[in-house]
Amino acid sequence: MKSILIVEDSATTRSLIRAVIEEIGDFEVVEAPTGFDALKLLPAQDFDLVLTDINMPDINGLELINFVKGNPRYNHIPLIIVTTERSEEDKKRGMALGATAYVTKPFKAPELQGIIRKILDL
Numbered sequence: 001m002k003s004i005l006i007v008e009d010s011a012t013t014r015s016l017i018r019a020v021i022e023e024i025g026d027f028e029v030v031e032a033p034t035g036f037d038a039l040k041l042l043p044a045q046d047f048d049l050v051l052t053d054i055n056m057p058d059i060n061g062l063e064l065i066n067f068v069k070g071n072p073r074y075n076h077i078p079l080i081i082v083t084t085e086r087s088e089e090d091k092k093r094g095m096a097l098g099a100t101a102y103v104t105k106p107f108k109a110p111e112l113q114g115i116i117r118k119i120l121d122l
Contacts, residue, residue, distance in 0.1 A: 002120060003028040003045055007038040007052040007064060008082070013105070017051060017082065020109045024116060035059025039067065047077055049119060054083040054090065062097060069098035078119045082107065 004027050008014045014031045021029055030045065032038040036058045038050070050068065054061040061081060068074045078100040083090070091102045101115045116122075 001026060001028050002048040003030065004116075005030050005032060005038060005041060005045075005047045005050045007032045007035060007050060007056070007061065009033055009053060009056045013053070013082075017112070020112050021116065023109065024113050024122065035061065035064040038064055042068070042074055049078050049080065049116065051080045051082050054081060054085050054094070062094060065094065065097045065099055080112075080115060080119070082112070 004021055006014050006017050006029060008017065011033070014033070018029050018031065021027055030041060032041055035056050038052070039059065052061040052064055061083065065079050068077055068079060079098065080101045080103060081094045081099045082103045082105060084105045086104050094102050100119055103112055103115065
């Protein structure tokens, strides 16, 4: 079973993303309300995909991506940024750090599902 980590400080948005993922199929979905919580979860499990917001307290999504892509143990994990940040500069920065995809909120479920399916080769 594939394992997906959602890193998002909004409980409502985490629930929405979880529902979108669960419509695709049977995944183990783990939630982290902060980037710091995500850093604690990464060593505990092998994740197949991480979805992260940019704007979060403590460690933001870009810092999380930088950590994941800079660590040989985790740098194979694809990352999707799901954020309200719409500027081309933010998108370029996220992709340059190693994000696989960039989705802006509010997103449409089929769009996010299509990206997840493509990344996980479903």
